[in-house]
Amino acid sequence: MITLPRHPQVFIVSAPSGAGKTTLCDKLYAEFPSFFYTITSTTRAPREGEVDGKNYYFLTQEQFQRKLAEGEFLEHAIVHGNLYGSPKTPVVKALGEGRDVLMNLDVQGAAAVREYARRAPEGDPMRIEVVDIFVVPPSLEVLRNRLTKRGKDTDETIARRLKQAENEIARWTEYKYMVVNDDLAEAYDNLRAIILAEHHLIRGGK
Numbered sequence: 001m002i003t004l005p006r007h008p009q010v011f012i013v014s015a016p017s018g019a020g021k022t023t024l025c026d027k028l029y030a031e032f033p034s035f036f037y038t039i040t041s042t043t044r045a046p047r048e049g050e051v052d053g054k055n056y057y058f059l060t061q062e063q064f065q066r067k068l069a070e071g072e073f074l075e076h077a078i079v080h081g082n083l084y085g086s087p088k089t090p091v092v093k094a095l096g097e098g099r100d101v102l103m104n105l106d107v108q109g110a111a112a113v114r115e116y117a118r119r120a121p122e123g124d125p126m127r128i129e130v131v132d133i134f135v136v137p138p139s140l141e142v143l144r145n146r147l148t149k150r151g152k153d154t155d156e157t158i159a160r161r162l163k164q165a166e167n168e169i170a171r172w173t174e175y176k177y178m179v180v181n182d183d184l185a186e187a188y189d190n191l192r193a194i195i196l197a198e199h200h201l202i203r204g205g206k
Contacts, residue, residue, distance in 0.1 A: 009198060010091070010101045010117070010128060011035075013191070014110045015135035016165030018147045020181045024135060025104045027188050028195065035102045036094035041067070044082035057087065074126070075105070075112030086113070088126075095125035107134075107168045110175075131198050133191065134175040138182040140166060 013028075015021035029037045041057040043064050052058045059067070064083045068076060076085035086109065091101050105113065110132055120127035137143040143165055147158045172178055177194050181187040 006098065006199075007128075008095045008098050008100055008125070010095070010103060010113070010126075010130040011195065011198075012103045012105050012110045012113060012130055012132040013135060014105055014107050014132065014168075014175070015181070016137070016143065016168045017161045018143050018150065018165070019135050019137045020184060020187065021104055021135045023184065024179075024181070024188055024191055025102060028102060028191065031192065032100070032102075032195065034099060036090065036099045037102045038086055038091060038104070040084055041073070041087055042082055042084045044080075059083075074116050075109040077106075077108050077112075084109075092125050095128075107171050107174070114174075131177075131194070132175045133177040133179060133194060134172050135179050135181050135187065135191075136169055136172065137165075138180055142182070 013021050013025050025037070029035055039053065039055075039057055041059050041064060043059055043061050046052065046056070046058050050056065050058075061083070064085065067073065067087075068083075068085065072088055073085035074088045074091060076083060078084075086103060086105070091103075094101050103109075103113065114130055114132065117126050117128055117130050137146070140162055144158065144162055147153060147161060153161065179187050179190045179194075
């Protein structure tokens, strides 16, 4: 019997704020529960309803800096004065178990993980080609409308997010795939198709 060889992969999904990447990642995880869905560490305080170890790993500044010094993050960044980072140990453990990894990252984090994988030494489970997917809105005007309807941000914050989105979209060429999220169901079908295609790709083939 012919069986398909399986190589655990790291799937990175990035998008500007409001483009729908978290919704799409949650749908992927619901369909592919064998994925290891990474949880970000942060020094910001929990918001109402957030649970440590489920939404984020909430750390003190001292705890975060200690883990950073020990090389425990694949990537890290300062966002609005708070530290955020992707823990390395759970990802390496999942890959070692043959599980795919799903990471919801901004463009800065995605670039850092790509570079980490490129520089990883022989024998490191992270020495792989990551599969990075960039989700974009159909236009900045559509994104503005989504952010406005969300009702969570001031006009000043929305303007800042749109400027940031414009800068992030300019980096689309860094990614292997792009998905336009105009219709959520269609965007998810396209994202799902990428996952399935990568699962059936012959590594090292022509």
